[in-house]
Amino acid sequence: MGINTNDLVREDGGVQDRRIYWDEDIYQMELEKIFARSWLFLTHDSLIPNPGDFTTTYMGQDRVVVSRGQDGKVSAFINSCSHRGNMVCRADSGNAKNFVCSYHGWTFGGDGGLTNIPLEDEIYSKPVDRKIFSLRQARVESHRGFLFGNFDENAPSLKDYLGDMAWYFDTFMDAPGGSELLGPPMKMRIKSNWKFFVENFIGDFYHAGWTHAAAVKVIGGPLTAVLGNQAVPEGFQFAAHNGHGFNAAPGNDEVFPHIHQGETARMYEEWLRSRKPAITERLGEARARIYNAIWDGSMFPNTSFLRGIDTWKVWQPRGPHEVEVWTWTLVEKDMPDELKEGIRHTNEKTFGPAGILEGDDGENMEGNTGVNEGFVTRQQVLNTEMGLGSETTNDDYPSLVSEPPDNEAAHRNFLRMWRAMMAAKDWDEVMASRSKGA
Numbered sequence: 169m170g171i172n173t174n175d176l177v178r179e180d181g182g183v184q185d186r187r188i189y190w191d192e193d194i195y196q197m198e199l200e201k202i203f204a205r206s207w208l209f210l211t212h213d214s215l216i217p218n219p220g221d222f223t224t225t226y227m228g229q230d231r232v233v234v235s236r237g238q239d240g241k242v243s244a245f246i247n248s249c250s251h252r253g254n255m256v257c258r259a260d261s262g263n264a265k266n267f268v269c270s271y272h273g274w275t276f277g278g279d280g281g282l283t284n285i286p287l288e289d290e291i292y293s294k295p296v297d298r299k300i301f302s303l304r305q306a307r308v309e310s311h312r313g314f315l316f317g318n319f320d321e322n323a324p325s326l327k328d329y330l331g332d333m334a335w336y337f338d339t340f341m342d343a344p345g346g347s348e349l350l351g352p353p354m355k356m357r358i359k360s361n362w363k364f365f366v367e368n369f370i371g372d373f374y375h376a377g378w379t380h381a382a383a384v385k386v387i388g389g390p391l392t393a394v395l396g397n398q399a400v401p402e403g404f405q406f407a408a409h410n411g412h413g414f415n416a417a418p419g420n421d422e423v424f425p426h427i428h429q430g431e432t433a434r435m436y437e438e439w440l441r442s443r444k445p446a447i448t449e450r451l452g453e454a455r456a457r458i459y460n461a462i463w464d465g466s467m468f469p470n471t472s473f474l475r476g477i478d479t480w481k482v483w484q485p486r487g488p489h490e491v492e493v494w495t496w497t498l499v500e501k502d503m504p505d506e507l508k509e510g511i512r513h514t515n516e517k518t519f520g521p522a523g524i525l526e527g528d529d530g531e532n533m534e535g536n537t538g539v540n541e542g543f544v545t546r547q548q549v550l551n552t553e554m555g556l557g558s559e560t561t562n563d564d565y566p567s568l569v570s571e572p573p574d575n576e577a578a579h580r581n582f583l584r585m586w587r588a589m590m591a592a593k594d595w596d597e598v599m600a601s602r603s604k605g606a
């Protein structure tokens with residue numbers, strides 16, 4: 169293709185060639201080098217709890233079925249029949265022992281294994297090779313019920329891939345009782361490159377007081393204190409190994425920075441307050457301090473979340489200029505049902521397809537992307553130098569920590585991982601370049 173991907177992002181991550189948000193060839197490389205080699209979010213245990221439960225999703229642009237076998241083990245496999253390619257499952261979710269292709273009836277088991285071919289003895293001269301023509305499986309691993317898939321046999325384990333991010337995730341995923349997602353996911357398409365959204369969530373506190381100024385006024389409540397008046401908020405930005413990162417702006421025993429309203433807000437605050445002692449005991453002071461924070465974060469490459477708004481998202485890429493946003497609601501399992509429903513409604517109103525905040529962001533992301541149709545425009549570069557050099561280490565918190573959270577350290581960290589993966593021929597090379605501080 170003749171593109172040196174190392175030239176597309178400056179070594180420190182602070183400057184980018186705009187073609188990474190526009191170019192079809194670069195996008196095709198991303199599908200190969202990033203999406204086919206990274207751990208990608210599939211679903212949560214709570215959404216496929218029983219044997220035979222399945223859901224369909226995407227890993228990059230590869231359609232996959234995620235299915236819980238009769239033995240309880242979760243498999244993920246390519247949703248494309250090995251006869252002539254048709255999808256073997258067209259439903260979003262359900263319960264099935266087998267997946268029968270609608271074209272000629274080839275049948276696949278709950279792990280994608282080819283189990284039956286109609287009239288095989290009569291019309292095939294020899295049996296079809298079950299090994300070659302079973303559906304390609306992805307590796308599936310779980311972090312506290314959050315299920316991820318990876319097509320690369322040589323990728324590190326999910327645990328190593330998450331690294332310090334797992335420690336941070338456990339602030340809510342390993343809270344007593346754990347966390348879960350409410351589904352099915354809401355879905356919509358936006359004409360944005362997928363990376364702009366990942367970056368917006370990974371560490372863009374900066375935009376919130378400006379982009380969302382009007383919406384935050386309408387929503388009101390404790391979030392206004394954090395985002396409402398263009399002030400620099402207190403808190404941290406974390407840049408974790410392997411490109412993950414997030415912001416956390418903690419409250420205190422009086423102030424809980426979240427976006428819920430009315431009775432949901434009251435129940436939410438009561439919940440956080442009542443849980444604090446157990447969280448401190450289980451997870452320690454440092455994580456208890458950020459337990460009641462408002463968080464925005466992304467896990468490399470395309471999963472994002474917000475705590476205090478309690479949304480969980482995957483930015484499914486649909487070409488270089490479009491993304492399909494899948495949105496679940498993030499709750500703690502032991503929350504009362506009424507509180508879970510209240511949180512679901514907040515998520516629908518703010519980050520669902522008609523969400524007041526999603527709309528604000530979407531307008532900007534479409535702007536970021538669409539302007540690059542201009543040939544001269546896309547020869548220019550973009551900037552993520554905010555807080556460059558401010559990254560430091562902290563005795564209480566692992567990874568690189570920056571203060572305040574108005575910073576682009578997490579963007580740069582994400583983009584350095586992007587650069588490392590695009591250039592590396594395999595995971596050994598990715599790890600070698602990352603350990604040199606790439």
Ligand code: FES
Pocket residue numbers: 249250251252253254269270271272273274
């Ligand atoms: S394409 Fe699936 S059975 Fe023929």
Ligand SMILES: [Fe+2]
Pocket residue numbers: 368375376379380525529
């Ligand atoms: Fe936003």
